[in-house]
Amino acid sequence: MKAIVVCTAALVAGLGASWCTWHVYQTHPLLELPDVDLSAAPTAVKTAIQNARKAVVAAPRSGTAWGELGLSLRAHKFDREANLCLVRAMRFDPREITWPYVRGSSLSLRDRPEAERCFRIAASLRPDLALPRLRLAELYLEQRRLDEAKSELDAAIKIEPESARAMLALAQVAFARGELDAARKWAEDSFARDSTQRTTVEVLLRI
Numbered sequence: 001m002k003a004i005v006v007c008t009a010a011l012v013a014g015l016g017a018s019w020c021t022w023h024v025y026q027t028h029p030l031l032e033l034p035d036v037d038l039s040a041a042p043t044a045v046k047t048a049i050q051n052a053r054k055a056v057v058a059a060p061r062s063g064t065a066w067g068e069l070g071l072s073l074r075a076h077k078f079d080r081e082a083n084l085c086l087v088r089a090m091r092f093d094p095r096e097i098t099w100p101y102v103r104g105s106s107l108s109l110r111d112r113p114e115a116e117r118c119f120r121i122a123a124s125l126r127p128d129l130a131l132p133r134l135r136l137a138e139l140y141l142e143q144r145r146l147d148e149a150k151s152e153l154d155a156a157i158k159i160e161p162e163s164a165r166a167m168l169a170l171a172q173v174a175f176a177r178g179e180l181d182a183a184r185k186w187a188e189d190s191f192a193r194d195s196t197q198r199t200t201v202e203v204l205l206r207i
Contacts, residue, residue, distance in 0.1 A: 029060040029088055034081040036073065045076050056085075063093020071102065079106055090121070097125040101132060108139060115139060130160035137169050141176075149173050164194035171203050183207055 033056060038046045052069040059065050070085030083106055089099040104118030116139055122132035133156040140149035150173050157166045171186035187203045194200070 029066075029092075030057065032084065032088060033057075033060075034073075034084045036078055036081050041076065048072050049076065049078075061092050063089045063091070063096060063099070066092060067096065067099045070099070074102065074106060082106065090118075095125065097122050097129070097132070100125070101135075104132075104135060108135070112139060112143070128159065130156040130163055130166065133159070134163070134165055134169065137166075141169060141172055144176070146173050146176055162193060164190045164197065164200075167193070168197060168200050168203065171200075175203060175207065180207055 033053070036049060036053075038049060041049070049069070049072050052065075052072045055065040056062070056069050066085050067089030070082045070089055072082075073079075073085060074082035083103055086099050086103040086106075089096070090103070093099065100118040100121040104115045104122060107115040107118065116136065119132050119136045119139065123129075123136065126132065133152045137149045137152035137156065140146070140152065149169070153166055153170050153173065157163060157170065160166060167186045167190035171183045171190060174180075174183035174186060183203070184207050187200055187207065190197065191200045191204065
């Protein structure tokens with residue numbers, strides 16, 4: 001009988017320890033849930049963010065819940081808090097392109113190495129989409145990394161041959177290299193597809 005009592009006590013203790021471990025595992029992500037000052041936010045904004053926050057609390061290891069909270073925060077200009085949420089979304093839902101793409105867009109001016117990493121992840125998740133490659137190319141173009149920009153643009157234009165945005169960027173790369181004939185051709189092709197883009201007109205005038 002004594003042995004049975006001892007075994008039962010050990011089993012109960014083991015189950016208790018296992019529950020504690022599981023509980024910590026489940027709720028640990030909530031330690032990184034950012035505080036958001038909503039005191040000056042309109043009622044509709046407060047409601048949207050609070051509802052998204054409740055979804056994370058209810059499912060703290062859901063990439064979708066973290067991602068939706070991140071998108072809601074970013075839509076209302078809480079960029080720092082949004083990026084923290086998007087990091088968690090990328091961790092718990094690593095096959096969803098939205099999270100790295102939006103995070104890359106948010107960081108493209110403030111943290112270019114991280115933005116580049118996010119756009120690369122997005123491009124690898126959806127190799128059939130031109131947009132992540134376009135964003136990478138534009139990032140490279142701003143840094144005068146012309147060969148890398150050209151490589152991404154060549155891939156993007158194969159995916160989306162009628163992309164005025166890709167054509168414009170190709171024109172800018174060619175102009176930066178001093179290849180004026182190629183720059184003119186790409187700029188004219190871009191203008192023919194989208195005559196409202198001011199940058200295209202500026203490139204043509206510079207040529």
